[in-house]
Amino acid sequence: MSGLDTFLQVIWTFLRLSLFSLGGGNTLLQEYHHLAVNHFHWITDSQFADLYALAEAAPGPSSMIVGLLGLGAGWPHGPLWGLGTGVAAEIAVLLPSTLVMVMAALSWSQLKDAPIRVAFERGLGPITLGILFSVGVTVLRTADHHLPAYLVSLLVCALMLFTRISPLYFMVVAGLLGAVGIIQR
Amino acid sequence: MTPAPLGPSPSRRQLFFGMLQVALSAFGGGLSAWSQRIVVEQRRWMTNESFLTGLTVARLFPGPNQINMAVYIGAYFRGLPGAMAAIAGMLLLPFSLLMLVGFVYFQFHALPAVDRVLTGVVAAAAGMALSMGFKILDEYWKDPLALLLAALTFIGLQFLHLQLIPVVLVGGPIAMALYWPRPAKPKP
Numbered sequence A: 001m002s003g004l005d006t007f008l009q010v011i012w013t014f015l016r017l018s019l020f021s022l023g024g025g026n027t028l029l030q031e032y033h034h035l036a037v038n039h040f041h042w043i044t045d046s047q048f049a050d051l052y053a054l055a056e057a058a059p060g061p062s063s064m065i066v067g068l069l070g071l072g073a074g075w076p077h078g079p080l081w082g083l084g085t086g087v088a089a090e091i092a093v094l095l096p097s098t099l100v101m102v103m104a105a106l107s108w109s110q111l112k113d114a115p116i117r118v119a120f121e122r123g124l125g126p127i128t129l130g131i132l133f134s135v136g137v138t139v140l141r142t143a144d145h146h147l148p149a150y151l152v153s154l155l156v157c158a159l160m161l162f163t164r165i166s167p168l169y170f171m172v173v174a175g176l177l178g179a180v181g182i183i184q185r
Numbered sequence B: 001m002t003p004a005p006l007g008p009s010p011s012r013r014q015l016f017f018g019m020l021q022v023a024l025s026a027f028g029g030g031l032s033a034w035s036q037r038i039v040v041e042q043r044r045w046m047t048n049e050s051f052l053t054g055l056t057v058a059r060l061f062p063g064p065n066q067i068n069m070a071v072y073i074g075a076y077f078r079g080l081p082g083a084m085a086a087i088a089g090m091l092l093l094p095f096s097l098l099m100l101v102g103f104v105y106f107q108f109h110a111l112p113a114v115d116r117v118l119t120g121v122v123a124a125a126a127g128m129a130l131s132m133g134f135k136i137l138d139e140y141w142k143d144p145l146a147l148l149l150a151a152l153t154f155i156g157l158q159f160l161h162l163q164l165i166p167v168v169l170v171g172g173p174i175a176m177a178l179y180w181p182r183p184a185k186p187k188p
Helices: A003-020 A026-039 A045-057 A062-077 A079-111 A115-143 A147-162 A167-179 B012-028 B031-042 B048-060 B065-108 B112-140 B144-158 B164-178
Strands: none
Touching: A003 A026, A003 A062, A003 A079, A003 B164, A026 A045, A026 A062, A026 A115, A026 B112, A026 B164, A045 A062, A045 A115, A045 A167, A045 B065, A045 B112, A062 A079, A062 B065, A079 A115, A079 B048, A079 B065, A115 A147, A115 B048, A115 B112, A115 B144, A115 B164, A147 A167, A147 B112, A167 B112, B012 B031, B012 B065, B031 B048, B031 B065, B048 B065, B112 B144, B144 B164
16 A cells, blocks of 8 residues: 555544544544554554553643554655654544534534433433443553553552542553563563 | 623634643643633633533533533634634644654664563553543443443443444434433423
8 A cells, every 4th residue: 555545544534433532532442443453454453552652641632642543554654654644644533523513612502401412411421431441441451461461550540540640650650660571561 | 709801802813822821731631620720710711601611512522522622612712713723722732742752652662671661651551541431430320221321332342343433323312312301291
């Protein structure tokens, strides 16, 4: 495949998924993994886990992982293809949801008591809940392959739920555990 | 104490720089808290009530919550161009930085030392991903129908390996129909 083919494939992939990013965008992670690793072979399994970690660690919305996936898809064709594909991927994934959100911002207050608004607000929540659990399990299975890694993940999960410590500290400590070889791939 | 009066509606340029300020302030995290502080308290563009409505809408509709919030603020004042200005302001610096990090990653990730550190960081990030579902589980804990729908969605995606788009296209309307508000009592 040429760089241009990959570029167009990436744009179409993310345009198509944009409106299915319920619950803040993280619901799409499992789909990203399936498409980028298993379906299109843009990147490997462990690269996906790495990019996810980088997007979480970097400042700004973690949904910017899409830019990194585009970068990875274009990278084999050269750094410039990587950069262009990364930027295009991010624009593609944001464009449809942004257009819908603009319409929502301009009209939502008029729908105040409409049944469809109530059904939308309450009905999509449980679906989002199921997707988020599935995403969590998929990322866990992609990232961890040994007991120490699973223990660290479970501990971080518990600390995220029961403390207000910034997740950056968890990443630093876990990075050190990896550096000294306690967590292995 | 009466709340300070709202300032004039921001221009596109002000929306861009306001969101840039939010993104810069939030480099250590807490993006929504910072946008509230800057948009409501410092610049007094909107009331806290309008801001909270925006936050709800941003969470309900598809798209990343924080970016949707920027879209909401931009569109509220200046329509689509305002939304574009707000997104650009919010993403310019973090996205450029992330692309730079990605460049370094693809150039050097084959180095054993980099790979070992990342292996650890990845385990922590996986724990964060796992916590997302648990974080909103509370809201649905006493609603058996919601738990059933969530369980079916989970089983479909994780064990039956269904794709997300058909799951949302089929499950979404069914869930909305089940939660469609019914009149309290039928009229005679």
